[in-house]
Amino acid sequence: MLEAKYTSETPLSHRKDYGQFFTPAPVARLMAEWVLKDNPKTLLDPAFGLGVFYDEIKKIKPGNHILFTGYEIDKRILNYYGADNDHSDLTVINNDYLESDMGAYDGIICNPPYMRFQKFLNRHKVLSTIEEKTKKKLVGYSNISSVFLVKAMQELNHNGRMAFIMPFEFFNTGYGKEIKKNLLEERLLKQIIIFSNEKDIFPDATTTICILLCRKDHKEDSVKITSIENKSEIDNLHDINDFCQHVIKYSDLPYNKKWTPIISALYSSHKIPEDFCNISLYGAFKRGIATGANGFFALTKSRIKEFQLGENNICKCITKSQQIRKPVFTEDDFTELYNDDKPVYCLDVKDHNSPSVRNYIKTGEHSEMHKRYLTKTRNPWYKIEHRHPAPILFGVFNRGRLKVVRNYSEAINFTCFHSFYPNLFGAENINKLFAYFLSDRGQAIIKMNKRSYGNKLDKLEPGDLNDCLCPNQKQMKTLTEQEAANVIETAKSDEEAAIHKSNELVDKI
């Protein structure tokens, strides 16, 4: 209730600036049960927020006098918690946790702010202070959550327990390596919890997250892996530590390798060949063009005629996901859409003084298109980003199979698709890459990086796609260009048959 009140009364921009998203109470309870197992005398929450962890701890151990320390940098949020709470065992310090002196606690429970370090105002001062305090080099730590984790790990007493929410990406990034190394070397990491339907449980999370359960006992060398399906599964859980689908030896979790594929592979019937490489070796996926006012920028044939917009001031553009229904999109398909009066052009002003363009822009301004969130930041507001058509497009939201398109048209695209821009290696292998993306095996491997929005709706961000694994150049050479071209030719008329052919090719690898 407090959360609903706070969220409705606080601008999103403020919440974003402080990395505020809230742990649902049932998840906080699981985490609280873990840290309470050895009867701690002192507990720390470095990012207190609205105090969900403290509240859950009081529910589990109402009578116990555990000294609870919280840090919270934002006075505004603290005012909400503080209004009707007066607890003798609770101290909340209105300060930056990262600037605080090193402490020592029997238990640490935390959902740290998740934001790029570049956005963190005090970053230069804080990084060097923490490096000094923890005696660890923090070069390349691009996310503030990982700095919270590094400090907390050091503040945990011997035999102490820690429950920490982290963005899943930290398992795969460069800066994550050093932390993973520490978690393993000190035998801290006991359990990793992931959520297969994350949006069901964390509706507000902007990134895929996981929970780390740690204990500083220097014992054991294996990690339990738990995947939680939905809310009701959490409600029925009594001890999260008894619930896991897999146990992995530390030796099978090398700190210098990405952990996401290792963990995802446990839940998939598809095994990824060892020497697969990242898609980014072949190029980069980019988000499509964000106009900020698609209704204004997307143009149909009749609208183009009505406003007499010349070729020079428009460009071909896929503006909606439904406009492409087959895995191959050609110039003929484009023309068909255009003749059907679908919005497949985009305003792309080059001649700013043309009277017809001025007239169209005026209608936009009349409808206040220039005052929208995105348009008002551009100068002039109607100038969109310059893009080339991408040879492969990927659906952003997908249900079931991932939507992958080999684009032969000259159309660029809005944000309904991510665009793949190949480098030299990618350009040489573009048809083979498409065949891989279309195959069942390729799709299963790519889906390991998806974000689940519940109800079988999955989302892939460009970064998720760039990180996906695919055959390396040597493996691509086992396929001929003709074989890949056959898949594409078949896909023009029969998607099922094309998938079957692509499966055969990928199985060869």
Ligand SMILES: C[S@@+](CC[C@H](N)C(=O)[O-])C[C@H]1O[C@@H](n2cnc3c(N)ncnc32)[C@H](O)[C@@H]1O
């Ligand atoms: C992700 S929220 C978690 C809130 C709460 N613990 C929960 O789980 O619902 C992170 C909280 O940390 C606070 N915060 C951000 N930067 C901080 C800093 N440097 N030191 C202490 N608190 C910070 C934010 O204001 C926010 O309330």
